[in-house]
Amino acid sequence: GGLGAVHGGLGKLLPAINKLQDVMASIAERGSAVELPQIVVVGSQSSGKSSVLESIVGKDFLPRGSGIVTRAPLILQLQTYRGRVGVGECEEWGEFLHCPQKKFTVFKDIRKEIEDETERVTGKKQAISHNPIRLRITSPHVPDLTLVDLPGMTKVPVGDQPADIETQIRDLVLKYTANPNSIILSVTPANSDIATSDSIQIARAVDPKGDRTIGVLTKLDLMDKGTNALAMLQGKVVHLKLGFIGVINRSQKDIADEKDLESSRKDELKYFASHPAYAQLASSHHIGTVFLARRLNSILLSHIKARLPALRNRIMSLVATSRKELQSLGEAPSDDADDHRKMLLSVITQYVDNFCTTIDGGRHLTSFSELRGGARISHTFNQLFPQRLNAILPHENLPPSEIHMTIRNTKGARTSLYGSVPQDAFEMLVKKLIKQLREPASWCVDTVFDELRTISEECEPKELQRFEVLRNRFREVSAEMLSRCFRDAKKMIESLILFELAYINTNHPDFCDIGAVLGATFVDPLNLQAPPPKQQGPPAQAPQPAGPGGDQGNPLNWFGGKESKAGRSATPTGKQTKGGGG
Incomplete structure (x- = not known):
């Protein structure tokens, strides 16, 4: 039957966590995100983890194909539908956070939307993105769960995949599994060596004691004849505190024949019940997809309850900080256009005053351990720049042999009066020394430019914090003005160098x-x-x-x-x- 009855008390708690997760996603860039409990699904590219997820949902909705199909984290929020279905209404649907007003009632459309969104965030090439795709599936046939499907781990790049694809995927997997509030669902094929399993190794790296890792063994029906995975399921090979659960996925032929997942579950139970090694586990309902869903639901509920006090404290702290910040910003601006213009003029005036006083030295000191603002610029011009000029040693850059050869080469086959130096030779040598002025002059401009950019950011009036769009526009305009002056200064330096190179006044x-x-x-x-x-x-x-x-x-x-x-x-x-x- 369906898995909707497997809610185990998460009916009200998990939707609240999911809603909180969506809110945190919108403020993650501000560095205030809370690490919420969730189940992270980890496995190699051919481990069958996508089939495990589809078996839990009971629908074909994940993209399939050769190579890495999952190229961005898919946060899958399963929510049991407990309402009554009216005439003509659908009892199961999917919703994406990036298009919340649209309900997908055809699961093939969900697959297409995942593919399109993946291409949008990662591009057409086989790149990996850290930006998650958030999908909520509501159905009476799913358990209350939050699962994160990550790209399958691979070692050899193929096609358009980046050369460092293994490192990219590993970094992404570690980012999610390192969260101490996450449960790691480690998917490993039973017909492979579990000791070298990529998912087990990743889990051990972040959870060495195995306290928050649950193992899933797939492809039990594909093991060599006369062998079984009973020892692995009993934790005798690799010990995990949450244990191992065995499942059987649909074969490629079943998928090609569009065998429904309900029939697949029934065949799975028949296989375990008739297998001598797994019959006892089957009789006690400790194996198979249904047991896996029930177990994950129970584990997630316990995990959330255990971490709820700390989560509550963290969230209350963020709320208090946000309220304090909101109060410091003052009252909301009015809708009057004249008030807007007055406020804008006031902000611009304050910004200009702050900038000028920082250059002139009249602004309140913010640092007592280093030179800042105009003092730093003056120090650059009057101390550091002359030091760099004096560090140019002509006698080191023009060795005697080079001087002699230049003089002789400019004479050519001609002879000259004893002791005379050809004008051409003298100018060539002097020009070489003049060119050495470029580097210290360019360094001086770069240093002053960096300091002016720092001053520009530090001089932003506090009122700008209230208006993010205006603040960003301020920064864009300031940066463009400084960049334009920076380019002009560079051109002037080059012009001065060219002026000096154009004519050497030997009558000096x-x-x-x-x-x-x-x-x-x-x-x-x-x-x-x-x-x-x-x-x-x-x-x-x-x-x-x-x-x-x-x-x-x-x-x-x-x-x-x-x-x-x-x-x-x-x-x-x-x-x-x-x-x-x-």
């Missing part, structure tokens, strides 16, 4: 002494000896020619390199000669 005073110094000290990079400089005075006053190891004529000194003794050597007048400008 910083470069005026280079020719004189080179004329006296330049040594050919290929060690070709230059003639000694002409004596114009006493020998003691003549400049000393620099050998290959000398640094007076080292072109690195033109670009802010390490200070050399030759570049600062004393002249006959006691003055310092300039070794180079940056």
